[in-house]
Amino acid sequence: MTSVRQTPDQASPGPASQGPASRASASRASAARVQPTALMSARYQRAFTLAVMFLVIGWHLAGAGGQLLRDRPEFPSFAFQGLMWVVMALAIAVGSALVLRGAPGWGLAWAVVLIMLVASTAASVATPASQLLALNWAWGSAGWTGVLMLLRRRFTELAAYLAVLAGATFGVQVWDGLNRLDLAGFLAVLAWSTGAQVAVAALVRALDVAAGQAAAAARREDAARERAATAEIIRAARQARKLVLQEGAVPLVAELAAGTADPGDPRVRARCAVQAARLRRLLAESDEVTGALVHELHASADMAERRGVAVEIETAGALPQVPGPARRVITDAAIAIMTAARSHARITLATVLSESATVLSESTVLSESTVLSESTVLSERTVAAGIAVSFVADTGASVLLPLAGDGVVIDHQQDGGLLWAEARWTSG
């Protein structure tokens, strides 16, 4: 009997098992499955952000900086232009740091772009009137920085910023006295530079959406793989169960059919109850990918079953792994209660939620363009952080339960001949 009962255990993932079982054990907790796909999407988005960041830095150093040095003699005060360039470089550095730490909030993002706006406008004002468009180096940098800072905010914010920036440059030109040629030049630069900025921002948005979809597809594939692995485990377990049936239930049914066992006989009824409980447990084994604790509890149930006690074991939720010492306290309690049980016992395992735990969770709003930046935010969610193992058994008199310890709290209540006891373990 014992050797046969080993088989379903081997079919379930233990540390030493191989094949489909160990594949499934890799994705035991559902939380563990959510993380990589959310991370993947976040990683893509970060790559797009980095690309825009390098574009901005490159533009300011090589484009704006190069032009400023080349046109150096043309400015009445090169020192002032240089100062504005440095101010903008510092703002870009701060902005980049903010973006690298995660999407900056409204206030910080706008503080950076407003510094850019002011510096750019000041540089324009200090440029000789007739040569404004030819010499202007700052407008482009200010625009690109706007793209970087406002990339994952509402599109209207970026549009408003670029419009104000263009308006400021245009205003300086009007102030200097605008002729028709200047207007044509202004419109050409506007189309080129602002057009490119809007195009890049739109491209990144489209890529964000694609990354979200890729992550969702990966998650679906992952779930399908896990289902296949689980199906394989179930197939193996079913085979093992068939063997167990041959040992206990089949002979009993045969005796009942042949009339050699009398259903009116209390001993026969007790045998039936034990076999029924065993069948239920065998069926339930396929429900969850079980861990070491469940196997240990099954072992204590087997022990009681041999004495004719009908034991059922049920689990609720994806159970966390319980460390060895805590597991021993729980199984000691199980053994004490199973030894005292007279005719029936119920063992349940349920996850205990903790509000403080956090997990990466993918929000379901990937397709809504207005909330793209929230698609990979870290959000607070309750996750399994502990386990409540309970026992209800007709023990009659009270049972000597082990002392609590190793993170396990034991609680019990006697109601007539029924004992309820709960061993609760929480992590941390």
Added chain:
Amino acid sequence: MDQRVTVAIIEDHPVVTEGVASWIRSDPGQRVMLVHTARDLAMLTGVAADVVILDLELSGELVTAQIPELVAGGYRVVAFSGHTDPAIVMDTLDSGAHAYVSKDEGREHLVEAVLAAAADRPYVTRSQARAMLADERAARPALSEQERQALLLWFQGMSKASVGRRMAISENTVRQYISRARAKYAATGRTAPSKDALLARAIEDGVIKASEIAPYRSFARGPDDRPG
């Protein structure tokens, strides 16, 4: 004038049908009357019954997807199944079944579940409590600490009276917590007339306030909701 609840059984194993019929017969109050038995859903056409006891697996096929049709036809469905997988239990309830009774729970709970369903009142078996505790879907309703604790102790195998002693509340309050958790589930997911009826009754009975469920409903309703 017969006030008894009429029930039909859809079950492909005659021995199970016989067993259910014997539970109905042995009810001391004779509160339920079996009016029809069928081996598949097609054989139910035209039958008038308050409640349908539905085996979820007919000829090897899960028939969860047919529940909305039954519900739309005016039947109250009590699922009676050998399955205990929480995902199947949840799907069944979400499809509009009033209650879920696993085959192990039948003797103790089936007749009571049928009576509760006939009155559109919540009935929560241990297998249902287990499914609610195991529910990790993002759109699950928010249960209070007390509701969760009552569900947990009930799932663990305590009687409702013991749960009450454990939580230092009355047995009636235990029922109230468990029913409220069930009502919150009726307010989420797919829409179904049976779920609306459960909810309306729960509000009428004072189990839950309309204001407690409004946010969940609006949150759960999506563009791909079934009509009616």
